[in-house]
Amino acid sequence: MLAGRTRAGGVLAGVAGSLVRAADARLPSLWAARLLSTEAEEATPVGSRDPRRPGPKADDEEVGDSVSFGFSSVDRSEHKGLVKDVFEKVAPKYDAMNDFMSFFLHRHWKDRFVGITLHPFAGQKHLDVAGGTGDVGFRVLREIRRAEEALAVRRNAEVESAGEVCICDINGAMLEEGKKKVAGLDIRDAERGLSWVESDAESLPFDDESFDTYTISFGIRNVSDIDACLSEARRVLKRGGHFCCLEFSQVNNEVLRQVYDLYSMNVIPYIGQAYAGDAHSYQYLVESIRKFPDQEHFKEIIEANGFRGVRYENLLDGVVAIHSGFKL
Amino acid sequence: MAGLATLWGHGLRATGRRALECGVPGLSRALHLHSGTPLLPPRSALPPFSLPTLGRVIQTSSGPNTGRSCSTDASGGASEGDVRQELLRASMTHVGKLGFTMEAIHAAGRELGFSSAVANVFERKEAELIEHFLEDCRSKMNQELEERSEEIASMKIREKIATAVRVRLKLMAPHVEAWPRAVYVMSQPPNVASSLYHLHLLVDDMWHVAGDKSTDLNWYSKRMLLAGVYTSSELFMVQDSSRDFEETWHFVDRQISRVLKLGKAGSDLLNFFASRGAPSPGKGTRV
Incomplete structure (x- = not known):
């Protein structure tokens, strides 16, 4: 156990080191960020560090113009590049890693997210932000096509493939992984229904009110400015549009939380190392989960950005939470 | 339980x-x-009906202010509660054509100038539309029975109940074609508790109109028997092709007679024991 902790500590120190290296742009604020991260590193040994965010974080989120990157904080302008870096590295093995890390559960989470929360309908225009490898986007398109077929049967008419899914990601490497999968899909008119856009979630290249629904799954915690992302989501949605977010959250069950923390902090980086050859990126992913606001707090953030009827649903006692809201 | x-x-x-x-x-x-x-x-102050969690892994929370909140939006949007009510009202006009389906709610949403996606404000999908219909019918039934209160006061209890059942079933007549699907939706596991609750509210109101004041076990038996009569009549009505549902009204009368016979048999049995003196437990049968 002790050995495990020291090794985990080593990994952390490594992450901090690489951060500082990555952030070596000789800006005063970055030096401050480096100071902050090293202080935190010394003050709390890894084992005793409480990974939970204690309530709404006002103090450690917006120090000057820095945002949290894992457990350390970096300059806002640097954050985007660092996150992009992480996902560029993991892109080729991203889907397989998700299966390994979640014991295939992420497939069920996504199925429920799309089938029950989003409940696609015929002719729907959907935007999947941070859609990367298309996991959620393909599911949405499949459901839309299914609804269109059912509609055609009822009307006794030709099936009309009017629904469209736009998959948007800041990271070109992830989109490339997704495009590779299109050929193997068993969805009618998949090519025609899908479009791929490389864009930042904080400034989307779409007109106002151009989509019926918006999803962001396992992506919003990596966005530098959550408020900007949400207000963009609200802008591109039609009136009555549905915003859905699938994201890791706070585990409510004490026992499950202990097990989950042990697993994610100690096992996942090693799986990442062994399979994808990259422990640091997965260390970041795990840490960013801990830094993300809990269910209630995130719900308040969504409401503050003008969404109505905001509610959330916990899956597996809060390992993952589905938030949803409407533009009314 | x-x-x-x-x-x-x-x-x-x-x-x-x-x-x-x-x-x-x-x-x-x-x-x-x-x-x-x-x-x-x-x-009116009773808490809204909610499903007990029964140790489900998946929990739902809609927070304290989502239900019927009527707060106005700073950015000029409508409140969720208003939108829900408008949607339900508009959806009922599409039920005749599309049935109690999400499509009806989608159509209503488009009609009101929303995206079809707005139908998702109903977390339990079309079940919430059906519940709205049930509530609506119940209040209309109460209203009509209230208007006819003098006529009803002169009836026998049996007649009062039969009238209430008939009034309620007539309200369903316009949507009788869509009703089998609604029954299917409301008998799905997530909706069973809620549909039983609505059935309970209905038969409770019917007995209230009939002037029932029982506070003993009869309270339960009366409601259960009437629930049986009502649901079986409703299912009969779905298949009834006679003019103006003539057969259904006969069926209601037959059902009520059967139930009364059952009730009479019960009290006969009790009277029989009473006339012979209450048998003390075990007397004469001890080995």
Whole structure:
């Protein structure tokens, strides 16, 4: 156990080191960020560090113009590049890693997210932000096509493939992984229904009110400015549009939380190392989960950005939470 | 079982309230606190029906302010509660053509200038539309029975109940073609508790109109028997092709007669034992 902790500590120190290296742009604020991260590193040994965010974080989120990157904080302008870096590295093995890390559960989470929360309908225009490898986007398109077929049967008419899914990601490497999968899909008119856009979630290249629904799954915690992302989501949605977010959250069950923390902090980086050859990126992913606001707090953030009827649903006692809201 | 307990709990409170209204002096005193505040809230103040979690792994939370909140939006949007009500009202105009389906709600949404996606404000999908219809029918039934109260007061209890059932079933007549699917939706596991609750509310109101004041086990048996009569009549009506549902009204009468026979058999049995003297347990059968 002790050995495990020291090794985990080593990994952390490594992450901090690489951060500082990555952030070596000789800006005063970055030096401050480096100071902050090293202080935190010394003050709390890894084992005793409480990974939970204690309530709404006002103090450690917006120090000057820095945002949290894992457990350390970096300059806002640097954050985007660092996150992009992480996902560029993991892109080729991203889907397989998700299966390994979640014991295939992420497939069920996504199925429920799309089938029950989003409940696609015929002719729907959907935007999947941070859609990367298309996991959620393909599911949405499949459901839309299914609804269109059912509609055609009822009307006794030709099936009309009017629904469209736009998959948007800041990271070109992830989109490339997704495009590779299109050929193997068993969805009618998949090519025609899908479009791929490389864009930042904080400034989307779409007109106002151009989509019926918006999803962001396992992506919003990596966005530098959550408020900007949400207000963009609200802008591109039609009136009555549905915003859905699938994201890791706070585990409510004490026992499950202990097990989950042990697993994610100690096992996942090693799986990442062994399979994808990259422990640091997965260390970041795990840490960013801990830094993300809990269910209630995130719900308040969504409401503050003008969404109505905001509610959330916990899956597996809060390992993952589905938030949803409407533009009314 | 917890769900059923909740259902009866609502009913008991409602009956208690009626007892207060009817002015039972002892009960009235017993149910009032010293300060004079009534122990039992009025029915409108009862908490909305909610499913017990029963240890589900998946929990749902919609927070305290989502239900019927009417706060206005700073950015000029409508409140969720208003939109829900408007959607439900508009959806009912599409039920005739599209049935109790999400498509009806989608159509209503588009009609009101929303995206079809707005239908998702109903977390339990079309079940919430069906519940709206049930509530609507119940209040219309109560209204009509209220208007005919003088006529009803002169009837026998059997007649009163039959009238109430007939009035309620007539309200369903316009949507009888869509009803089988609604029954299917409401008998899905997530909706069973809620549909039982609505059935309970309905038969409770029917007995209220009939002037029932029982506070013993009869309270349960009366409601259960009437629930049986009502649901079987409803299913009969779905398949009834006779003019103006003539067959259904005969069926209602037959069902009520059968139930009364059952009730009479029960009391006959009790009278039989009473006339022979209550048998002491075990007497004469001890080996």
